Amino acid sequence: MKVVTANEMREIDRFTIEEIGVPSPVLMERAGVAVVDHIRRLFEPKRVVVLSGRGNNGGDGLVIARELFNYGFTVKVIILSDRESMSRDSVLQYEIAKKTGIDISFKNSIDDSDIDNVIIVDAILGTGLNKPVRERLAEVIDIVNTSRGDVFAVDIPSGISADTGEVMGKAVKAKWTVTFGLPKIGHMLYPGRKYCGELFIENIGFPMKLLNSDDLKVEIPDSKDAALLIPKRPPDSHKGSYGHVLVVGGSRGKTGAPLMTARAALKSGSGLVTIGAPDSVIDVFQAKVVEEMTLSLPGTDKGGFSVKASDKILDFATNSADVIAIGPGMGVDDAGIGIMKEIIKGSPVPLIIDADGLNCISSLTDKEISDMLSNAGSSLILTPHPGEMARLIRDPFITSVDKARFESVLKFSMEKGVYIASKGAPTLIADPQGRLVFNPTGNPGMATAGSGDVLTGIIASMTGQGLTPIDASVLGCYIHGLSGDISSKVYGMHSVTAFDIVENISGAFHILTDNDSGIQTEG
Numbered sequence: 001m002k003v004v005t006a007n008e009m010r011e012i013d014r015f016t017i018e019e020i021g022v023p024s025p026v027l028m029e030r031a032g033v034a035v036v037d038h039i040r041r042l043f044e045p046k047r048v049v050v051l052s053g054r055g056n057n058g059g060d061g062l063v064i065a066r067e068l069f070n071y072g073f074t075v076k077v078i079i080l081s082d083r084e085s086m087s088r089d090s091v092l093q094y095e096i097a098k099k100t101g102i103d104i105s106f107k108n109s110i111d112d113s114d115i116d117n118v119i120i121v122d123a124i125l126g127t128g129l130n131k132p133v134r135e136r137l138a139e140v141i142d143i144v145n146t147s148r149g150d151v152f153a154v155d156i157p158s159g160i161s162a163d164t165g166e167v168m169g170k171a172v173k174a175k176w177t178v179t180f181g182l183p184k185i186g187h188m189l190y191p192g193r194k195y196c197g198e199l200f201i202e203n204i205g206f207p208m209k210l211l212n213s214d215d216l217k218v219e220i221p222d223s224k225d226a227a228l229l230i231p232k233r234p235p236d237s238h239k240g241s242y243g244h245v246l247v248v249g250g251s252r253g254k255t256g257a258p259l260m261t262a263r264a265a266l267k268s269g270s271g272l273v274t275i276g277a278p279d280s281v282i283d284v285f286q287a288k289v290v291e292e293m294t295l296s297l298p299g300t301d302k303g304g305f306s307v308k309a310s311d312k313i314l315d316f317a318t319n320s321a322d323v324i325a326i327g328p329g330m331g332v333d334d335a336g337i338g339i340m341k342e343i344i345k346g347s348p349v350p351l352i353i354d355a356d357g358l359n360c361i362s363s364l365t366d367k368e369i370s371d372m373l374s375n376a377g378s379s380l381i382l383t384p385h386p387g388e389m390a391r392l393i394r395d396p397f398i399t400s401v402d403k404a405r406f407e408s409v410l411k412f413s414m415e416k417g418v419y420i421a422s423k424g425a426p427t428l429i430a431d432p433q434g435r436l437v438f439n440p441t442g443n444p445g446m447a448t449a450g451s452g453d454v455l456t457g458i459i460a461s462m463t464g465q466g467l468t469p470i471d472a473s474v475l476g477c478y479i480h481g482l483s484g485d486i487s488s489k490v491y492g493m494h495s496v497t498a499f500d501i502v503e504n505i506s507g508a509f510h511i512l513t514d515n516d517s518g519i520q521t522e523g
Contacts, residue, residue: 030204032063054081059090061123120149127162132169165192239271243464246321250277252303254329264457310342325460327357362391441481445488450498482508
C-alpha cells in the first residue's frame, strides 16, 4: 500500500472529482459513512459530540452526525467557525443536517460539560494543516485531551502534520483514526503515529490506478506483500540453492553479535553460513557453533582483526560466499577501518553493513565516505540504528525527531547509491531510486541487545537467496518485526531477548505462508 503526502492525496482527490467525474459531495458522503461504520462496530447508540471545522473535514463530520442520528445515536454538532467561513460542500452538509433535526451550534470554544463522557468526533482540521494551531483551537484541543470521551479522528487528528507527523502546537490524542484513500506520512511517523491511536484506511471511491501509481514513492507492505517476496523452495533443491552467507565480525568481548547474525541467517533459510572471526578468538566460535562453519582470519593479540584479514575475506567471497554481513562485534580501530575500505571497494558479492562496520565508516571524512560508498564494488545495504545514522551524516538531531530521520535516510540513500534499513519505530527502508518503505511490524520489546544483529542476518539470508537489495531489506525487516511481535506475545515485552527473536523467525514464516507446513514450494 502506498503512503502519501497531503499534496499527493489532494491531487488524487482533485483528479477523482475533476477528471473522473465523481462529485465532491459523493466522496464526502462515503467518507462520513466509513467513519460511522467503525463507530457502530465499536459502540451501541449513545451520546456523540461532533466537533467540526470550517473546511471539508468539518463537512465529513456533519455527514457522520447525520448518519449516527439516523441510527439512533444522540448527536450534537459544534461548528468551531461561523457559517460564512465554511467551505461550499460543508455548507451543503450543514443544511442537510439542520433539516434532519440535529442539534447544531456555532461556537468559538467548548467547555468540559460539552464533551463529558461521550463519543467525540474530531473533524476540526484535517490533513491540510501547514501552520501551528491557533490559540482558540489549541484551547479546544486541550479540553478534548483532558475529557473522558472516546475520540474518533476524521482523516488525521487535528494538529498533526500529514507530511511529517509533527505536533503543530497542539494536537488531538485520538483512540481511533479513520483516513481515506491512503495513509499519510504523518500517520506513520512519531509522534503522529501515537496520536492516531488505531488507524483504519478506507477507500471511498478513488480509482485504484491512482492509489497504486508508480509516481507515489512511499509505501507500507502488508502480509500479502511480504509473503510474495519469500523465496520459493523447489523440490529438487539442496543447501547450495539457498546461498552461502559469510558473517565477518567478533572480537574479544564481542563474540555474541556475529553468532546471532549467523543463527538468524540459518533460521531464515540460508543453505550455508560461515562466521569469519579473528584467529585469536576463533576457538570461542568453534565451541559455540553447530550448523555454522568458521573461518579463521588474521587477528591481533588484543583479540581484534588485523588489516591483513581483507585478502582472506575477499578470497572467500570470490570462491564461496554469495553475500557478506560485516560489522557485528567487529570493533572500531585502524584495522577495522582499513578492512571496511578494502571490502567495500573489492567485494564481488553484496554487503550488509551493520554496527561496528558502520562506525568504522563514520570515522572517515565526509569526502572519504562519499567516495567509498559511491564507488563500491557491489551493492551495499546499511542497517543503522538512529545513533549510527546520525554519526554517518553528522546530524545528532535525527536521533530524537522522526521527520529528520525520514528526510535524512532518503537523501543519504539517493546521494550515496546505497540501500538503507534504518532501524527504529518505524524502521524505514530506502533505495537509491527514491523509494521509501515503512515497515509495519515490530514493538518496543525488541529494544534489546542483539536485535539489530538478528536483522542483519535475516537481510543477509534473503540477499544470499537471490532477492534484490530492496526486496531483501523489505522482507527482512518485515520478518524481523513479526518475529519480535510473536516473541512479545509469548514472553511479554519486558523479557524478549535477541535469541527469542531468532527462535521465532520460523513462526513468522509460518504466518506469512499459505500452506499448513509453513513452507512455500514449487512443483
